[in-house]
Amino acid sequence: MSLPLDASGTPDTQITSGSPYALQPLLHESSEGEQWWRRAVIYQIYPRSFKDSTGSGMGDLAGITAELPKIATLGVDAIWLSPFFPSPQKDAGYDVSDYRGVDPLFGTMEDAKTLISTAASFGIRIIIDIVPNHCSNEHELFKAALAAAPGSGERAMFHFADGLGEGGNTPPNNWFSLFGGSGWTRVPNPDGTPGQYYFHLFDATQPDFNWRNPEVQEEFETTLRFWLDAGAGGFRIDVAHAMFKKEGLPNWGGAPDGTPRPGFPFADAPMFAQPELHQVFARWREICDEYPGEPVLCSEANVRPLTRLADWVAPGQMHQSFNFDYLRTLWDRDALATVIGESLQAFDAVDAPTTWVLSNHDVSRHATRFGLDNVALDLGDGIGPRDPQPDTALGLARARAATVFMLGLPGGAYLYQGEELGLGDHTTLADHFRQDPTFLRSNGERIGRDGCRVPIPWVHDAPAYGFSPTGNTWLPQPTDWAKLARDVQQDDPASTLNLYRTALALRSELGLGLGSLAFFKNPDLPEVLAIRNSNTISVLNLSAVSVPLPAGEPLLYSDPDGATLAAQGLLGANSAIWLRAIDH
Incomplete structure (x- = not known):
């Protein structure tokens, strides 16, 4: 929550004595570029x-x-x-059978165009999630490949290969699926005898495209133009x-799921981060630059180290890339300081914005993760x-603090639907409801x-908590979510929803997304992380006790009771605060 202002428009509390925090050398200078994507807050909808x-x-x-007005009040x-897109939904839509259509589950193409145009009326861009690594086995191109002979042009759109050993009974190489099991599936010949294998980095229903084939590249350039012509604001x-x-x-000698292990560094993994990618993304950037409104490209590139990830956002490449190193970081002061510093240095070197993210549809929500005792998931x-x-109360307190601190960092930020309500995972979901192929393929x-x-x-009191008018849900909701429903939080100034609204409004007003950054250290507080972004100080207390604050005018608290402690010059356990710096 924010601090009430007095009649003059200034906070009615001021911390003047301050604790001996020392400003460190400037690590990141204010951005001179005014492009929207350098400081954007992007809200993910699943x-x-x-x-x-x-x-x-x-x-x-x-x-x-229908709910765009409520999203607009967040200020994203x-x-x-x-x-x-049309899909058999074997992997919740990440198995695409037609990249230029809408699955009837979700509506029609007219619904998509209405969504894009209505969002634009609120000043919100719609970023389309493109899945270029693989498609569904029901995609027309893959069905044509199955019907064609080995060595044909149709099969050259994918990774088909003969097996090894007697009868070709051994897969073409030792690569495994990230969802578990072999990455190769064998198909029959027209006469019913065992034939070639095709590679799938994920489920067997998701064959990987062969991006060395120019026809694959042309296919996706057509798809990008299709959605840009429809008004899309870019692509993830x-x-x-x-x-x-x-x-x-x-x-490759890495782990079966393709991850590195000692002696087999990620840089050598033959299924990841090949240099030819940059030629494709340079072309995609050229296509986006042809359209008005600065359509953005953001890569989900799970590439390490950060200096290598920065190659993806070098001039002429992507605009942004997800910062998974930040998302992975535990509730640890030194680890957070390190990843913030290394991220800014790596991305500044290529004049690209750093992005910050705590939750998405592929990972445990941060309100749940932070409720565990620093367990690395x-x-x-x-x-x-x-x-x-998890300890849900502890997790929510830390999640609110982590979000406030994250939104005080310069660069872009990603939010995942429901985190503004303080949602955690459904951690007691019964096995028979589960649909993720990771669960199914790993038994x-x-x-x-x-x-x-x-x-x-x-x-709070509607069927399915208002998600569906009939009470139907494709996955069951936890039974204790009534207190987290949006209508309950709407008018509660201490709610997580209103914390997000206030933080995003202040972030924009203070220009934090384009600001500078220097660490602000107190050697006596090893579990406190503080930064100064231009004229705003953000302090995150990762300890279990209250700590002294630096001098400043309080602007925002993650803890609903933060004002009481701040009046004493203190920041509570597992909480965060923004202060306007007082320069003498």
Whole structure:
């Protein structure tokens, strides 16, 4: 919550004595570029879980359009829309059968155009989620490849290869699927005998495209233009780092799921981060630059280290790339300071904005993660009923603090639907409801991502908490979400919803997205992280006790009771504050 102002428009509390915090050298200078994407706050909508307008139990585009006024009150610049294309929904729409259409589950092409134009009337851009690494096995191009002979042009659109050993019974290489099991699936010949294999980095129903084929590149350029012509404000590029595979598809000694292990660094992984990618993204940037409104390209590139990730946003490449190193960071002061410093240095070197993110549809929500005792969760795995359960009160307090601190950093920020309500995962979701292919392909050994994808609550006493008029939901909601519903939080000044609204409004008013950054250190407080962004100080207390604050005028608290402590010059445990700096 923000601090009430007196009649003069200034805070009625001021911390004048201050604790001995010392300003460090400037790490990041204010951005001179005024492009919207350098400081943008982008709100991710997972369509199937946002709002159901028909009663089917599945969220849809019309439901999103109906709630655009509420999204607009948050003060975001754009909406990133997870896939809504025609799909057999084997991986919640990330198995696309037609990149230039709308799945009837979500509505029609007219609904998509209405959503884009209505969002524009609120000053909000719609960013389309493109899935170029793979498609559905029901895509017409893959069906044509299955019907064609080995060596044909149709099969050259994908990675088809003969098996090894007697009868070709061994897959072409040792690559595994990120969802578990082999990355190769064998198909029959026309006479029914075993034939070639095709590669899929994910589920067997998601064959990978062969991006060395110019026809694949042309296919996606046509798709980009299709949505830009429809008014899209840009694209989030799914699994951008995996599109090209190393020539010859060689074996690799990394872990079975393609991750590095000692002696096999990520840079050498033959299925990731191949240099040819940059030629494609340079072309995509040229296409976006042909359109008005600065359409943006943001890569989901799980590439390390940060200095290498910066290659993806070098001049002429992507505008932004997700900062997974920041998302992975635990509730640890030194780890956070390190990733912030390294991120800014890496991205500043190529004149690109850093992005910050705490939650999305692929990871456990940060209100849940921070309720655990600094347990490192694997990306792509959540928490199930047989796992240790989080401390929800602690998790929410830390999540509010983490968000306030994150929004005080210069650069872009991503928010995931429902985090503004303080939602955590559905951590007790029963196995028989689970639909994530990670859970299914691993026979339940990996719990998967369903827990963070549950439909969000709108009305505390309505069927399905107002998500669906019939009470149907494609995944069941927790039974204790009534207190988190949007209507309950709407008029509560201490609610998480109003904390987000206030923080985003102040962020814009203070120009924090384009500001400078220097660390602000107190050697006696090893669990406190403080920065100065231009004229605003952000302090994050990661300890379990109250700590002294530097001098300043309080502007925003993550803790509803923060004003009481701030009047004493203190910041409470697991909380954050923004202060206007007092310069003498």
